[in-house]
Amino acid sequence: MxxxxxxxxxxxxxxxxxxxxxxxxxxxxxxxxxxxxxxxxxxxxxxxxxxxxxxxxxxxxxxxxxxxxxxxxxxxxxxxxxxxxxxxxxxxxxxxxxxxxxxxxxxxxxxxxxxxxxxxxxxxxxxxxxxxxxxxxxxxxxxxxxxxxxxxxxxxxxxxxxxxxxxxxKGLLVIDGYAKGIAGHAAHNNTKNAIYEVLQDIEWIKSYQFPKESEFLGKVKMSVTQINAGSQHNVVPASCHFVVDVRINEMYQNTEVFEIIDKNTNSELKARSFRLNxxxxxxxxxxxxxxxxxxxxxxxxxxxxxxxxxxxxxxxxxxxxxxxxxxxxxxxxxxxxxxxxxxxxxxxxxxxx
Known part of the structure; x- marks a missing residue:
């Protein structure tokens, strides 16, 4: 047969x-x-x-x-x-x-x-x-x-x-991050550059290590994969959008990982979905x-x-x-x-x- x-x-x-x-x-x-x-x-x-x-x-x-x-x-x-x-x-x-x-x-x-x-x-x-x-x-x-x-x-x-x-x-968590600044002329000092505001968050994402490591999947891996800000060379941007791709081992749930990232960053974060655990x-x-x-x-x-x-x-x-x-x-x-x-x-x- x-x-x-x-x-x-x-x-x-x-x-x-x-x-x-x-x-x-x-x-x-x-x-x-x-x-x-x-x-x-x-x-x-x-x-x-x-x-x-x-x-x-x-x-x-x-x-x-x-x-x-x-x-x-x-x-x-x-x-x-x-x-x-x-x-x-x-x-x-x-x-x-x-x-x-x-x-x-x-x-x-x-x-x-x-x-x-x-x-x-x-x-x-x-x-x-x-x-x-x-x-x-x-x-x-x-x-x-x-x-x-x-x-x-x-x-x-x-x-x-x-x-x-x-x-x-590994599970997948995709996060959109939004940092806010104050728009203005690049020649003046009365501005708040949204790109600079996001750098601290990106540095934390780059360097942070989740403590629970899996025998088969290793560590949770975070990668900033997209960033977008600004319209022209002489305008300080009021907003900066970035995307974080997070690959999650079986030691964590997606909601748990999001809460840790959100607690340690200043940008407004929004998860696209929590269902891909x-x-x-x-x-x-x-x-x-x-x-x-x-x-x-x-x-x-x-x-x-x-x-x-x-x-x-x-x-x-x-x-x-x-x-x-x-x-x-x-x-x-x-x-x-x-x-x-x-x-x-x-x-x-x-x-x-």
């Missing part, structure tokens, strides 16, 4: 590559996924462009595992030398936009769900969800769908990790231990995924290499797809049966 699944899984991935699915524009790929699952006799549900299903013998008295990945993509960058929407196989590679991030992981998780769909007496329920709006952290992706799903006890998020276990993931799973979790026993390594991931919107323990585990994500001429190795499907089935089997 696995060999048959592999062929159908590859066909689905090709169809997804050949169908434009930018964030918030995933309606057609949602139809492909829904049709593919229905061909196996699986009843599917749809919310916006999110497709999900429960295993045949779903039992509310059992804990539930969520298998999730996304079918939206970023827009192709200008470096592409190939048609990003053409699924081409050359030298053991499948090229195409979304092949690595995260098409291969998505189709393999869908196939894994199919593999276990009709099995009885599983120790866990399974829910599979192919979701949209991951790349733009949109409001109608997994963060909305999760409200309609049964309680999730554990989640596997399919993102390219070379099938290693990312058991912690860090995530983690105990190393002692049965799934993680099963993965380690099978030779998979554990690490902390610096990149953000839909794990950020989950409140349950979760692991990021997927096919491909994160370094290929968003690059021109994106590709996945065919052997990665084949072996990844086998790994998903084997790893889940360690705790399901």
């Amino acid at each position: 696995i060999e048959s699944l592999q062929e159908k899984t590859l066909d689905l991935l090709k169809n997804l590559i050949q169908t434009q699915s930018f964030s918030e524009e995933e309606a057609e790929t949602a139809l492909h996924i829904q049709k593919w699952l229905q061909e196996f006799g699986i009843k599917t549900e749809r919310l916006y462009n999110n497709i999900w299903a429960k295993n045949k013998h779903f039992d509310e008295s059992k804990p539930t595992i969520l298998l999730n990945s996304h079918h939206d993509t970023v827009r192709p960058n200008k470096g592409y030398t190939r048609n990003p929407f053409e699924a081409t196989i050359e030298d053991g590679k499948l090229f195409g936009l979304g092949s690595n991030d995260a098409g291969a992981s998505l189709v393999a998780l869908l196939a894994t769900f199919v593999h276990y769909y009709e099995q009885e007496n599983l120790k866990y329920n399974l829910i599979v969800a192919a979701t949209g709006e991951e790349e733009n952290s949109g409001q109608n992706g997994l963060c909305e769908l999760i409200k309609y799903l049964p309680i999730i006890d554990f989640a596997i998020i399919g993102e390219p990790t070379q099938m290693q276990l990312a058991i912690a993931e 860090s995530s983690s799973i105990p190393k002692e979790h049965p799934f993680v231990q099963a993965g380690i026993k099978d030779g998979h390594t554990v690490y902390g991931s610096p990149t953000l995924s839909d794990q950020a919107v989950l409140s349950c323990p979760s692991v990021k585990l997927g096919i491909g290499d994160s370094l290929r994500s968003h690059q021109a001429d994106e590709f996945i190795y065919l052997h990665e797809l084949e072996n990844g499907l086998k790994d998903y089935i084997k790893l889940l089997g360690n705790i399901l049966t």
Whole structure:
């Protein structure tokens, strides 16, 4: 059955590559996924462009595992030398936009769900969800769908990790800072330069070290990434706007980090969102231990995924290499797809049966 699944899984991935699915524009790929699952006799549900299903013998008295990945993509960058929407196989590679991030992981998780769909007496329920709006952290992706799903006890998020276990993931906090001054002619002294006012805050952000360090994610990292002030050379600016990118380990919540930054700076600070928190799973979790026993390594991931919107323990585990994500001429190795499907089935089997 696995060999048959592999062929159908590859066909689905090709169809997804050949169908434009930018964030918030995933309606057609949602139809492909829904049709593919229905061909196996699986009843599917749809919310916006999110497709999900429960295993045949779903039992509310059992804990539930969520298998999730996304079918939206970023827009192709200008470096592409190939048609990003053409699924081409050359030298053991499948090229195409979304092949690595995260098409291969998505189709393999869908196939894994199919593999276990009709099995009885599983120790866990399974829910599979192919979701949209991951790349733009949109409001109608997994963060909305999760409200309609049964309680999730554990989640596997399919993102390219070379099938290693990312058991912690940094959260993201973006802060807009506003410093105020007094406008005036640059030749006079009756002014208050907003740029000078912000320098002290930027210096604190540059040098401050949050005391709690993570074994897998290291320290909280703050970076001032944008600054804007002034209109012409002879006018002292009355305002200065700057942006702080904060990558947060699992030792802190986003609100906690914001309060520390706000307390130690003079500028007016506004967080764009608090919902993209860090995530983690105990190393002692049965799934993680099963993965380690099978030779998979554990690490902390610096990149953000839909794990950020989950409140349950979760692991990021997927096919491909994160370094290929968003690059021109994106590709996945065919052997990665084949072996990844086998790994998903084997790893889940360690705790399901």
